[in-house]
Amino acid sequence: MMSRRDALARALRQRARRHRRRGGILMYHCISEETYDPWAICVSARAFDDQMAVLAQARAVVDLAAFAGGDAYSRTGAQLAVTFDDGYVDNLVVALPVLERYEIPATIFVIGNAVGRTREFWWDGLQRALMSGEPLPDRLDFPFGDGQRAFSVNEQPGDIEANARWRADSGEISTSRQALFRALWDAIVVLEPTEQDDAIDYVLSWAGRTSTPPTSRVAVDAEQFSRLADHPLITLGSHTLDHVSLTDLPAERQHAQISAGHRKIEELSGSRVTRFSYPYGRFDDSSLAAVRELGVDVACNSVPMPAIASDDPHALPRVQATEMDGDQFTRWLREDHGLLRGQRL
Structure with missing residues (x-):
């Protein structure tokens, strides 16, 4: 969770950017409805349609390639690009028909080894195990990572409603499930990919949940x-080979994950890939160097602010769209990020 000091620093940076030539890169993940969504990565089909309608009416959408140079930036923040991370199947089944309806281009950053996987991403499995509202055992002995750890679950009246409202990146932890979710997320994110799968299988079994994921929460297969x-x-675009936390790896491992994931997407698509996204938005100098070596035109992180003309095109910030109708979406773009200021909607 962000500290008050970091939140203030970010607010000051965002305010300063309102007076610069700027543009917006929108970040989406899943186009589906979820009652429990700790990272706010799900946007319903109805809300997504509303949001794309706003962009179409404003004639605001540009391809992400415009952010590689200076073409996307203006004093009113009038141009925005649409991106998706991970390669969920709903990007094809649900989002694409909406994009077609409004003729909106989009970039989808795909995890190389996720294509064709029949199991859900580990963070979705963790959410399904812990935050579904179903009863949990009172104690979890978690044997993965740096030694076995024990956690207690102590449910209180009102916890279910609090968990549905909670956001893991900004909300205060107020229930034992929230504390357990965040502790396990922080422990699992740094594990090796095979260990992540084992850890999620263990937690799902402990919670009494099926190992079979919802069909809507898996990645695209090869045909899709x-x-x-x-x-x-x-x-x-590419999104590493295994969606690793790059900043928790040494430089050579970062390079291997970035380059191998990039090659995998190029092999599957049969064409050169010129776009990249950092998993979890995490990057450092080693990550940047590996991405630049690929010769990509543009790479995105997850810093929630508009991009400005002086930003490094290999480390562009994005604003994450969440569940909002069209009016809320317009106010959020204008008031929170200084975008679409010159358009009449």
Whole structure:
């Protein structure tokens, strides 16, 4: 969770950017409805349609490539690009028909080894195990990571409603499930990919949940990937081989994950890939060097602010769109980020 000092520093940086030539890169993940969504990565199909309608009415959308140079930036923040992370199947099944309706181009950053996987991403498995509202055992002995750890679950009246409202990146922890979720997330994110799978299987079994994920919460398979790759509105980018936390790896491992994931997406798509996204938004000098070595045109992180003309095109910030109707979305863009200031909607 962000400290008060960090939140203030970010607010000051955002305010300063309102007076610079700027543009917005929107970040999406899943287009689906979830009651419990700790990272706010799900946007319903209805809200997504509303948001794309706003962009279409404002004639605001540009392809992400415009952010590689100076073409996307203006004093009113009038141009925005649409991006998705991870490569969920709903990007094809739910989001693409909306993009087609409004003729909006989008970039989808795909995890190399996720294509064709039949299991859910580990963070979705953790959410399903802990935050679904179903009863949990009172104690968890977690044997993964730096030695076995024990956690207690002590449910209180009102916890279910509090968990549904809670956001893991900004909300104060007020229930034992929230504390357990955040502790396990922080422990699992730094594990090796195979260990992450083992840890999630363990937690799902402990919680009494099925190991079979919802069909809507898996990544595209090879045929679905090809349909995205061939679509005129979609440009595919890479998102590492295994969606690792790059800043928790040494430089050589970072380089291997970035380059191997990039090659995998190029092999699957049959074309050169010129876009990249840092998993969890985490990057450092070693990550930047590896991405620049690939010769990509643009790379995105997850720092929640508009991009400005002086930003490094290999470390561009993005604003994460959440569950909002069209009016809320417009106010959020204008008031929180200084975007679409010159458009009449």
